[in-house]
Amino acid sequence: MSGRPAWEAYLEEHNDRHVEELFDLLRIPSISSLPEHKGDVRRAAEWVADALRTVGVPTVEIMPSAGNPVVYGEWTVDPAKPTALIYGHYDVQPADPLDLWETPPFEPTIRDGKIYARGSSDDKGNLFVPIKALEALVRTNSTGQPPINLKFTIEGEEEVGSPNLPAFVREHKELLACDVVLCADGGMYSVDTPSIAVSSKGIAGCQVNVRTADTDLHSGQYGAAVPNAVQAAVQLAATLHTHDGSVAVHGFYDTVRDLTESDRAEIRAVPHHPQEYLADIGATDFWGEPDYTAIERAFARPTLDLNGFWGGFQGQGTKTVTPCEAHFKITCRLVKDQEPSEILDLIEAHIAAHTPRGATVTVERIAGAARPFGIRRDHPMLVAAEQSLADLYDRDPYVIRMGGTLPVAETYQTELGADMVFYSFSMPGSRAHAPNESFMLREGFLMGRKAYCALLERLGA
Amino acid sequence: MSGRPAWEAYLEEHNDRHVEELFDLLRIPSISSLPEHKGDVRRAAEWVADALRTVGVPTVEIMPSAGNPVVYGEWTVDPAKPTALIYGHYDVQPADPLDLWETPPFEPTIRDGKIYARGSSDDKGNLFVPIKALEALVRTNSTGQPPINLKFTIEGEEEVGSPNLPAFVREHKELLACDVVLCADGGMYSVDTPSIAVSSKGIAGCQVNVRTADTDLHSGQYGAAVPNAVQAAVQLAATLHTHDGSVAVHGFYDTVRDLTESDRAEIRAVPHHPQEYLADIGATDFWGEPDYTAIERAFARPTLDLNGFWGGFQGQGTKTVTPCEAHFKITCRLVKDQEPSEILDLIEAHIAAHTPRGATVTVERIAGAARPFGIRRDHPMLVAAEQSLADLYDRDPYVIRMGGTLPVAETYQTELGADMVFYSFSMPGSRAHAPNESFMLREGFLMGRKAYCALLERLGA
Numbered sequence: 062m063s064g065r066p067a068w069e070a071y072l073e074e075h076n077d078r079h080v081e082e083l084f085d086l087l088r089i090p091s092i093s094s095l096p097e098h099k100g101d102v103r104r105a106a107e108w109v110a111d112a113l114r115t116v117g118v119p120t121v122e123i124m125p126s127a128g129n130p131v132v133y134g135e136w137t138v139d140p141a142k143p144t145a146l147i148y149g150h151y152d153v154q155p156a157d158p159l160d161l162w163e164t165p166p167f168e169p170t171i172r173d174g175k176i177y178a179r180g181s182s183d184d185k186g187n188l189f190v191p192i193k194a195l196e197a198l199v200r201t202n203s204t205g206q207p208p209i210n211l212k213f214t215i216e217g218e219e220e221v222g223s224p225n226l227p228a229f230v231r232e233h234k235e236l237l238a239c240d241v242v243l244c245a246d247g248g249m250y251s252v253d254t255p256s257i258a259v260s261s262k263g264i265a266g267c268q269v270n271v272r273t274a275d276t277d278l279h280s281g282q283y284g285a286a287v288p289n290a291v292q293a294a295v296q297l298a299a300t301l302h303t304h305d306g307s308v309a310v311h312g313f314y315d316t317v318r319d320l321t322e323s324d325r326a327e328i329r330a331v332p333h334h335p336q337e338y339l340a341d342i343g344a345t346d347f348w349g350e351p352d353y354t355a356i357e358r359a360f361a362r363p364t365l366d367l368n369g370f371w372g373g374f375q376g377q378g379t380k381t382v383t384p385c386e387a388h389f390k391i392t393c394r395l396v397k398d399q400e401p402s403e404i405l406d407l408i409e410a411h412i413a414a415h416t417p418r419g420a421t422v423t424v425e426r427i428a429g430a431a432r433p434f435g436i437r438r439d440h441p442m443l444v445a446a447e448q449s450l451a452d453l454y455d456r457d458p459y460v461i462r463m464g465g466t467l468p469v470a471e472t473y474q475t476e477l478g479a480d481m482v483f484y485s486f487s488m489p490g491s492r493a494h495a496p497n498e499s500f501m502l503r504e505g506f507l508m509g510r511k512a513y514c515a516l517l518e519r520l521g522a
Numbered sequence: 523m524s525g526r527p528a529w530e531a532y533l534e535e536h537n538d539r540h541v542e543e544l545f546d547l548l549r550i551p552s553i554s555s556l557p558e559h560k561g562d563v564r565r566a567a568e569w570v571a572d573a574l575r576t577v578g579v580p581t582v583e584i585m586p587s588a589g590n591p592v593v594y595g596e597w598t599v600d601p602a603k604p605t606a607l608i609y610g611h612y613d614v615q616p617a618d619p620l621d622l623w624e625t626p627p628f629e630p631t632i633r634d635g636k637i638y639a640r641g642s643s644d645d646k647g648n649l650f651v652p653i654k655a656l657e658a659l660v661r662t663n664s665t666g667q668p669p670i671n672l673k674f675t676i677e678g679e680e681e682v683g684s685p686n687l688p689a690f691v692r693e694h695k696e697l698l699a700c701d702v703v704l705c706a707d708g709g710m711y712s713v714d715t716p717s718i719a720v721s722s723k724g725i726a727g728c729q730v731n732v733r734t735a736d737t738d739l740h741s742g743q744y745g746a747a748v749p750n751a752v753q754a755a756v757q758l759a760a761t762l763h764t765h766d767g768s769v770a771v772h773g774f775y776d777t778v779r780d781l782t783e784s785d786r787a788e789i790r791a792v793p794h795h796p797q798e799y800l801a802d803i804g805a806t807d808f809w810g811e812p813d814y815t816a817i818e819r820a821f822a823r824p825t826l827d828l829n830g831f832w833g834g835f836q837g838q839g840t841k842t843v844t845p846c847e848a849h850f851k852i853t854c855r856l857v858k859d860q861e862p863s864e865i866l867d868l869i870e871a872h873i874a875a876h877t878p879r880g881a882t883v884t885v886e887r888i889a890g891a892a893r894p895f896g897i898r899r900d901h902p903m904l905v906a907a908e909q910s911l912a913d914l915y916d917r918d919p920y921v922i923r924m925g926g927t928l929p930v931a932e933t934y935q936t937e938l939g940a941d942m943v944f945y946s947f948s949m950p951g952s953r954a955h956a957p958n959e960s961f962m963l964r965e966g967f968l969m970g971r972k973a974y975c976a977l978l979e980r981l982g983a
Contacts, residue, residue, distance in 0.1 A: 094839045155841060161737065221839055262742060266840050275804025276622065279955045281723060281855055281926025284827040285819035288809040291828040292763065299760035302753065339748070343736025346880030348749040358746035366745040367752040368843050369834030374851060378555045378682055379727050379888045380616060381853050382829050382955055390835060392842050394742055419807030427840045465742025494740045494843055
């Protein structure tokens with residue numbers, strides 16, 4: 062590449078407009094887990110389809126799935142060139158607790174160089190990056206076309222575990238055929254240095270329901286005599302971990318391969334500043350399996366997380382009840398060779414074995430389990446992505462492993478035989494899934510668009 | 523007493539009107555723990571004052587306290603006669619969860635011989651009993667006056683622990699001077715056989731707040747690395763009991779006197795049908811200190827109850843957060859020689875000693891702690907009450923001990939030197955504090971009014 066590419070100037074020049082367009086998408090509360098937002102989810106799909114059409118993608122369709130639709134786009138320029146399928150999702154997490162947001166979650170606001178809004182990082186900002194990169198490429202190159210063949214599948218159920226995407230991909234194998242999937246969902250490990258992810262964790266979840274009586278009881282009359290559902294649930298939930306933070310479910314680690322010395326060396330090479338890491342989230346200490354560093358655990362060890370717990374009186378002051386029911390939610394993050402359904406079997410067996418006397422316990426599996434994913438290190442598309450980032454940032458990317466889950470990575474691998482390359486630009490501290498989620502304007506949104514331009518050009522060369 | 527007393531015929535004849543009047547009181551949602559019901563609480567006080575005036579009580583006043591007002595009534599007939607002060611409360615518990623009520627909590631409904639409404643037993647039905655008994659006496663006797671001197675203190679903060687009644691009683695010692703306090707709050711042990719309570723438990727409560735970070739975190743990014751507040755709170759709450767159901771807080775039982783063989787024999791004499799007891803509340807087993815029977819525990823052993831627990835995501839489906847905060851509420855029911863503030867000191871020390879790494883924990887004491895109460899067995903007023911019940915039911919009352927708390931019992935004892943005799947007519951299964959609270963029409967409301975007529979006549983003889 063000689064001199065400054067034309068798309069780079071274009072992106073700088075049109076940056077404000079691109080930000081304004083993104084704001085429109087961020088204003089749509091497309092929360093897929095809440096039925097009352099069904100209409101908003103649909104609106105977000107239509108918005109993304111329009112955005113693809115506006116850029117010039119010749120085939121754009123809102124395709125039905127068994128759940129929310131998938132926005133499909135296709136721009137085939139030359140069968141001899143590689144085909145990249147870009148993945149993202151237009152749905153977002155719920156925004157509660159609302160009172161912790163500094164500005165309303167669906168009124169995007171810029172502060173200190175960041176866009177604050179629910180979905181700004183996860184994933185509306187990230188999915189918009191390749192669309193606007195494509196705009197920059199086709200408006201500035203001689204052909205008016207992308208350098209390689211492109212397909213888009215922007216789905217609307219990622220935040221509820223993509224329950225219908227596997228069937229969708231299976232049913233449309235030929236349509237979606239490609240050489241690589243570029244994942245426009247996820248992030249970089251640090252703001253200054255790029256990173257390339259080589260794995261993501263799987264997920265399996267359930268809700269545990271504990272019942273001890275027909276109705277809440279007067280604690281004076283009954284508290285001393287019969288079981289208390291909150292007490293029973295607390296007792297039960299406490300058995301899921303040992304006191305040192307390891308998962309105590311029998312068999313949980315059985316299929317997990319331990320980290321090799323070379324894995325550990327690679328993880329150590331990624332910079333980690335424990336005090337900054339903790340200060341950034343307001344935590345005071347680490348927690349988890351004692352034989353691994355916090356980063357080893359976050360990158361490559363499986364977990365069992367209590368995502369929520371509720372039972373009995375939660376109001377102000379006091380209500381002297383002996384609660385009759387309590388509930389808690391679990392999700393596990395899984396690593397290579399852990400099978401979600403087997404992990405849920407183990408949890409069910411553990412719960413059954415540890416159910417306190419007088420409690421009736423049911424386990425509901427939550428839809429959206431996903432297997433872990435990994436890509437081989439010498440995959441040519443991975444190497445191309447690494448080189449593009451190295452050129453752009455003028456330094457080698459860190460090799461990282463994702464603690465989060467992209468259920469679709471394994472789906473595309475299985476159904477299309479296409480590996481996924483993670484190429485997305487959230488930054489640490491973006492607070493995805495939490496109040497005050499943000500997306501960095503230059504380091505995320507602008508750099509991301511440049512990185513997509515660079516990679517697509519490289520793949521087309 | 524020769525033949526059928528005149529008040530008995532009067533009560534039968536006027537029963538329907540008395541029920542209708544009670545319905546008016548039950549329609550007022552006088553929930554003292556919810557600030558938005560402040561006006562309803564006031565309305566209930568005014569309603570009770572009017573009810574006293576209607577019966578003919580010459581002095582009736584709504585007296586301010588530092589919180590909700592106390593309805594005071596006085597009818598002095600002869601300084602040579604004894605004075606009984608009647609205690610009750612016009613406030614009620616919250617009605618949630620509303621969806622579990624078969625009929626709305628503040629629309630009283632009769633089904634199967636019971637009045638269903640929040641407060642029907644606790645305490646509006648019970649407080650109305652002596653008022654309407656007084657009506658029957660003064661409308662049917664020759665003097666048109668009660669047989670002894672009567673005072674009423676019907677308060678409005680019992681369901682939040684009567685925080686302001688002690689000061690009120692202290693400030694009005696002379697006005698409230700009496701020989702006995704008759705407690706029109708509480709119930710009988712069985713429907714067929716009367717019972718007389720000789721003690722009630724004390725109470726002390728707190729809320730425990732656990733924090734591990736500034737904000738909820740993405741469980742994929744952080745779940746493996748840092749503490750989870752729900753996890754930490756579960757771990758902490760689980761340390762409060764041993765696995766057999768005893769309280770594990772160091773020193774909790776230190777001042778408790780063990781039950782004597784004669785205590786245990788007296789408790790055994792009270793009928794208890796374990797399977798019916800459990801079936802009535804939909805429980806499948808007992809739980810608690812293994813060295814005591816369920817009834818021994820309910821009558822006479824202290825407890826630590828988890829009244830509520832909440833943290834993280836509680837909605838439908840899944841939200842993969844690592845929660846940053848969690849909370850639980852504790853109340854302890856205390857027995858003789860346990861001092862509420864000392865018990866809370868012990869709990870705070872336990873919490874501090876068991877706080878998991880990386881968690882910041884605060885303990886908020888909940889207002890309304892109360893000492894336990896007991897009355898000596900040969901107290902003449904207790905004996906008079908026992909004899910009145912024995913005559914009316916034609917069988918000896920059971921001697922019982924209350925698992926619940928009447929904070930005021932100890933207040934009246936300390937401030938006025940007057941012991942409290944529990945004389946009230948809720949029945950087992952009345953579901954006080956729970957959905958579908960009820961009050962039995964004949965066995966509770968009617969029998970209660972007869973019992974008050976009989977006792978007041980006996981005290982005046």
